[in-house]
Amino acid sequence: MTIVQRLTDRPHATMRLFCFPYAGGAASAFRPWRALPEEIEVYAIQLSGREDRFAEEPVTELAPILDELERAFTRYTGKPFAFFGHSLGALVGWEFARRLRRLEMALPAHTFVSGARAPQCPRDADFSGLSDAELVEHVRDSSAAPARVLENTELMLIFARQLRADFRLAAGYKYRPDAPLDCEFSVFGGVDDGSVGPEHLEAWAELTTAPIRRCMFPGEHFFLHSAREEVLREVSSTLDDVLRRQATQ
Numbered sequence: 001m002t003i004v005q006r007l008t009d010r011p012h013a014t015m016r017l018f019c020f021p022y023a024g025g026a027a028s029a030f031r032p033w034r035a036l037p038e039e040i041e042v043y044a045i046q047l048s049g050r051e052d053r054f055a056e057e058p059v060t061e062l063a064p065i066l067d068e069l070e071r072a073f074t075r076y077t078g079k080p081f082a083f084f085g086h087s088l089g090a091l092v093g094w095e096f097a098r099r100l101r102r103l104e105m106a107l108p109a110h111t112f113v114s115g116a117r118a119p120q121c122p123r124d125a126d127f128s129g130l131s132d133a134e135l136v137e138h139v140r141d142s143s144a145a146p147a148r149v150l151e152n153t154e155l156m157l158i159f160a161r162q163l164r165a166d167f168r169l170a171a172g173y174k175y176r177p178d179a180p181l182d183c184e185f186s187v188f189g190g191v192d193d194g195s196v197g198p199e200h201l202e203a204w205a206e207l208t209t210a211p212i213r214r215c216m217f218p219g220e221h222f223f224l225h226s227a228r229e230e231v232l233r234e235v236s237s238t239l240d241d242v243l244r245r246q247a248t249q
Helices: 027-033 063-076 088-101 132-142 153-172 200-207 228-247
Strands: 004-006 015-020 040-045 081-086 110-114 186-191 212-217
Touching: 015 027, 015 088, 015 228, 027 040, 027 228, 063 088, 063 153, 081 088, 081 200, 081 228, 088 110, 088 153, 110 228, 132 153, 186 200, 186 228, 200 212, 212 228
Parallel strands: 015 040, 015 081, 081 110, 110 186, 186 212
Antiparallel strands: 004 040
């Protein structure tokens, strides 16, 4: 199965949106995003070890993910595109944008980073060494999973396997300074997110040459789900503005 999965079949769309899920998450987290307007074709990134790639071993380092994305992405560069990443997905999307620049390929017309500390900020503690039971308990205590997962023991065990791999990836990540991206950024945060504060969101401004647009939504870390309608309205409005400006250039 491919790392890039199309969620909407819209051959006449004028913009492609690639969505990078949070730690432990999978492509299905973005199925509700098919509600975005018809001019936006929605794709989601499916890392190994989850859903239709469950038989594959989860990857615990960033470089193999970027390599796989690079191999898959050449077929999607014929239209303007944008990236949306939540939590760990924001880091992966941003690093892949830097990879695209090094390859002298087109950059995203817009990048949304959501519920994420900027890469140069200190990371959370490494919980990858916890046992399954301890990791499940940590997830429940910190609400580090969507409600539908927290309420299902079987899903929690599957989520814990994926989450441990992603925790290892995050713990092993080393920020390497480079020139800011020439790319517009929207920075999304949850008003009650205790793990990502305003200073972590504002730090994304150091990584782009363009002004950032910071948008706060009601909810905790998973406002992506709890405030979905508001998030989708902001994404839709922003991409509509991007498309209108491109049409006049």
